[in-house]
Amino acid sequence: MAVTKSNMLPIGTKAPEFNLYDTVSGKNKTLSELRSDKGTLIMFICNHCPYVKHVNPELVRLANDYKERGISFIAINSNDVKSHPEDSPDKMKKVARDLGYPFPYLYDETQEVAKAYQAACTPDFYLFDGDMKLVYRGRLDESSPGNNKPLDGKDMRNALDKLLQGETIPEDEQVPSMGCNIKWK
Numbered sequence: 001m002a003v004t005k006s007n008m009l010p011i012g013t014k015a016p017e018f019n020l021y022d023t024v025s026g027k028n029k030t031l032s033e034l035r036s037d038k039g040t041l042i043m044f045i046c047n048h049c050p051y052v053k054h055v056n057p058e059l060v061r062l063a064n065d066y067k068e069r070g071i072s073f074i075a076i077n078s079n080d081v082k083s084h085p086e087d088s089p090d091k092m093k094k095v096a097r098d099l100g101y102p103f104p105y106l107y108d109e110t111q112e113v114a115k116a117y118q119a120a121c122t123p124d125f126y127l128f129d130g131d132m133k134l135v136y137r138g139r140l141d142e143s144s145p146g147n148n149k150p151l152d153g154k155d156m157r158n159a160l161d162k163l164l165q166g167e168t169i170p171e172d173e174q175v176p177s178m179g180c181n182i183k184w185k
Helices: 051-066 090-099 112-117 152-164
Strands: 019-022 028-030 039-044 073-076 106-107 122-131 134-137 178-181
Touching: 039 112, 039 152, 051 073, 051 152, 051 178, 073 152, 090 106, 122 152, 134 152
Parallel strands: 039 073, 073 106
Antiparallel strands: 019 028, 019 106, 039 122, 122 134
């Protein structure tokens, strides 16, 4: 399995708007309606990637812990379903329900949203402040499949706590995420 790292979109970038199909609710959702005035975490994930499968339990814990504090969580799958049918919307809905995703799981069929965010891998994380300006992009934590490091969300939890406390998240604390590359058409 080839490992791809995040592109590290520049800090301060304004979150690109989108209107995508939510596989859980069966309705289209926009960033404007899903965002929070405290902070929004956009996660590019998919069903088949072993890196995403590895972090899924922490993504659920993280969202459950921080949505009560006003953070919005949004998951987006931009993979080409012709080459990876396990990432299709009907299977996304099943994964979201089976794992208890407490966030929408959106399908980026055209891959335009992934391109707008310069997403490169799954998982890829983008944390925006209340003004929808990027304050953190990087890994969830040090854990990855087979490295025996604890899956604790330490890096992301640190970033979320600093955001909620009105503190700047230093760039030297932002290590690129890594995982499978997005499956481009």
